Amino acid sequence: MIIGLHHYLTLAALLFAVGLAGVVARRNILVICMCLELMLLATSLALVAFSRFNNSLDGAVFVFFIIAVAAAEVAVALALVVALFRKRQTVFVDEFTILRH
């Protein structure tokens, strides 16, 4: 059986769904960050598959920018996690209730 665009898109959709489920179900903020990375990876996979099957390099170049932006995002997110942990001694998002009234 020839692997086509559908297979790669299905894999990307499943990967995105796993990441989405992790984001909505978990409470640990580090795990939430990792699941966000999973969703970014799924979109990258879909973009590379589209660009491969359409004979164009544009989607693959977008993936380059996605990787750069994700690296910056992870750095800022982890700095925020460390700052929050220093202040509140926890990483569970349902215990961050500073803005609740």
Next chain:
Amino acid sequence: MPLHRPAQPPARHLRQSVLSHAGPQGVLGGVRVRLSAFQARRGSYLGTHKKMPASLFYAFATLTLVSAVVVAGARNPVGNALGMILVLIGVAANFFLLEAPFLGSLLVLVYAGAVMVLFLFVIMLLDVEKLSQRPFSLRAVLFGAGVFVLFSGATCLLLWSPGVLPSPELASAPTFPGAEAAGAFATGAKAYGQSLWGKYMLPLQLTGFLLLAAIIGVVSLSRPRARPAKLPTQQKP
């Protein structure tokens, strides 16, 4: 095995074999003839690609999905990070199968080499016992499973319903002047360079500014809160 692809493959032989595979009638339709000429120009590249990676795709897709479930489900954050590294390896292998070797190696270098090391640093920096103390609640597990089933079911239904998505023939790898003379890896990197420094010059520079802003933000976030410094009392003249 020669390093370089042959610049001039035996065109007539390949075209004949393609035509004989396609059957006696209908082979002179425009698309098919153009495709066969294309294949003849690119050598036997497409043929090998179409046969090889079915089992490889399934193997790496299984690896990716299983370790993605580990990422979303493991209770120990170190296990999450290790599952994430396996996911990255699987996705990078899929990039290689999609003939984007530059992106695959970039993914391993940047993500598995830098981002995941950052995650592990933070996990070790914080208290692991405080990170993984709580058991799952049934409600959260059911909620996550419901979201997974809904999203993936809807997407796959949309994907596999006939006529929604055109299923194109596997096109040839992106070409650029001099692609035949270089090796396979140089194809990806060189075409990338031409794209990045030509068509996507402005987004590239904006990405550089974004990285600079991220560096400044991280430094100012992770500095300990400075005490208000005593201003030197100004003397009025």
